Amino acid sequence: MVRTVGDSAVDVVHPLLVLSRGGARLAAGARGWWERAPRDHRGPALFLAGSCALFLWLMPYGPWLAGAAALGAAAWCGRERPEPAAVEPEPDPEERAARLQALYEALVPCFAVAGDPRPEPLYCGDGSWERAFTAYGFDADGRLTHLLLRYPPCFPDGEPDARLRVQRLLCAKAGRDREFRFDWDEEANALHVTALEPLPAGLCAQRFVVAPGEMVLGFTDAxxxxxxxxxxxxDETRDVPPVVWRTGPRSTEPHLLVLGQPGSGTTTLLRSVALQALQHGDVAIVDGSGAGEYACLAGRRGVLSVETTPVGALASLQWAAHETERRLLAAVRAREGADGAGPPGGGHRPLWVLVDRPAVLTHLARSEGRPDPQELLEVVLRHGRAARVSVALAEQFEGAEALAQAVRAYTRARVVLGCATPEQVRAVLGEPPQTTPVREVPPGRGYARLGTGPVLRLQVPATPDPYDELAAEAHREAVAALLPVPVVGVEE
Structure with missing residues (x-):
């Protein structure tokens, strides 16, 4: 039976069904005991049951008490019993030891350094894993979750190539398409390997609680x-660790460079930066791909221009260079006047110059005999921090060689998105990642490094084009809600 209470439906079972089901279970249990019991036990059991029945019949209210006890037992046995939770089997100790021994033998070529002064080396052909592996853990499926191993002091742990060789081997032997973090402790000659959970890929663009000048590039590990x-x-709210990029006059990495494979989310990251920058500043966008990925921002308040042609890109970047110089002069005059009490930057709003696929613009400009648009960025990149002008560029790996020297020198905040080898990550960020990249990653997944900081895992918030019908409807609505009001038809 189902009874409706308010707006919810409550399952109600008739008491007679419960009593009948309990009586049937009691009868089945008694019958089963009778069939399993030896013949010499049946007689005493019948005698004991008859004696109890006679005693209850003779005592006051005995039959009523017996009936109540029978009804209680039937109701208890006839209740709905929740199914017991499935107990995950633990890995077999012998199988676990065999996997650790196989992993140890695979590490012998990496850690068995010639000339080890120890009489019993940690890693040798006939050695055991128990001396090298001090802590380990497995999940219910028998996969390695964490491992703490020791290695010889003569191992060159300061060389990135030697580290990458060990990390690749561990990922191949224990990875199974999982991402591991490797914490090298050079002082203790120990390596801690930890299996990481995937970063949240469903978080969409929104208003983040940050200070002016702070940009949330994405989310990382806690x-x-x-x-x-x-x-x-x-419908829920939770706390997530962010990767915050700080800009402004006091920032040490005022400009951003994003590299990735096609479809890895480089344009999504620039679109997310643009939506956050429009809260407190102005934005000038140059789209070298010409695919109309930033058409949703055209004609919006705070968006100075959205250029997709080489001529428009040259004009927009030339204006950005002149604006940077003008702001510098205004800042100098503000400091010189009124005993140097003027506001920094001349009191201008922050300006953001976003350039997507500058290598394509360079190729088109050279084919038409025009100046290289990237040369106009040198003034903005060099003096943008003092003038409160920040530059964010996005390019694909195949066009990275066409980036100008000024772009490479002044973009100290770097992001790598998509499937990239450790060598590619190291070439862009300056250091290899502490984790092993997996073969298949969702859009917006990669690594980030701000200045000389550590290399962090990164998941960019989903910021699709609201006009893209292939994107999720919830994500498109979230981006559309963040768009500024159109300039046309708005009363000042």
Missing amino acids: EAVPRTLPVRDG
Whole structure:
């Protein structure tokens, strides 16, 4: 039976059904005992049951008490019993030891350094894993979750190539398409390997609780950054550790460079930066791909221009260079006047110059005999921090060689998105990642490094084009809600 209470439906079982089901279970249990019991036990059991029945019949209210006890037992046995939770089997100790021994033997060529002064080396052909592996853990499926191993002091742990060789081997032997973090302790000659959970890929663009000049590039691991941000995830709100890029006159990495494979989310990251920058500043966009990925921002308040042609790109970047110089002069005059009490930057709003696929613009400009648009960025990149002008560029790996020297020199905040080898990550960020990349990653997944900081895992918030019908409807609505009001028809 189902009874409706308010707006919810409550399952109600008739008492007679419960009593009948309990009586049937009691009868089945008694019958089963009778069939399993030896013949010499049946007689005493019948005698004991008859004696109890006679005693209850003779005592006051005995039959009523017996009936109540029978009804209680039937109701208890006839109740709905929740199914017991499935107990995950633990890995077999012998199988676990065999896997650790196989992993140890695979590490012998890496850690068996010639000339080890120890009489019993940690890693040798006939050695055991128990001396090298001091801590380990497995999940219910028998996969390695964490491992703490020791290695010889003569191992060159300061060389990135030697580290990458060990990390690749461990990922191949224990990875199974999982991402591992490798914490090298050079002082203790120990390596801690930890299997990482995937970063949240469903978080969409929204208003983040950050200070002016701070940009949320994405989200990372909880132990990698010292802060968290409240983020809406569907109908819930949870705290997520962010990767915050700080800009402004006091920033040491005022400009950003994003590299990745096609479809890895480089344009999504620039679109997310543009939506956050429009809260407190102005934005000039140059789209070298010409695919109309930033058409949703055209004609919006705070968006100075959205250029997709080489001629428009040259004009926009030339204006940005002149604007940077003008702001510098205004800042100098403000400091010189009124005993140097003028506001920094002349009191201008922050300006953001976003350039997507500059290598394509360079190729088109050279084919038409025009100046290289990247040369106009040198003034902005060199003096943008003092003038409160920030530059964010996005390019694909195949066009990275066409980036100008000024772009490479002044973009100290770097992001690599998509499937990239450790060598590619190291070439862009300056250091190899502490984790092993997996073969298949969702859009917006990669690594980030701000200045000389550590290499962090990164998941860019979903910021699709609101006009893209292939994107998720919830993500498109979230981006559309963040768009500024159109300039046309708005009363000042």
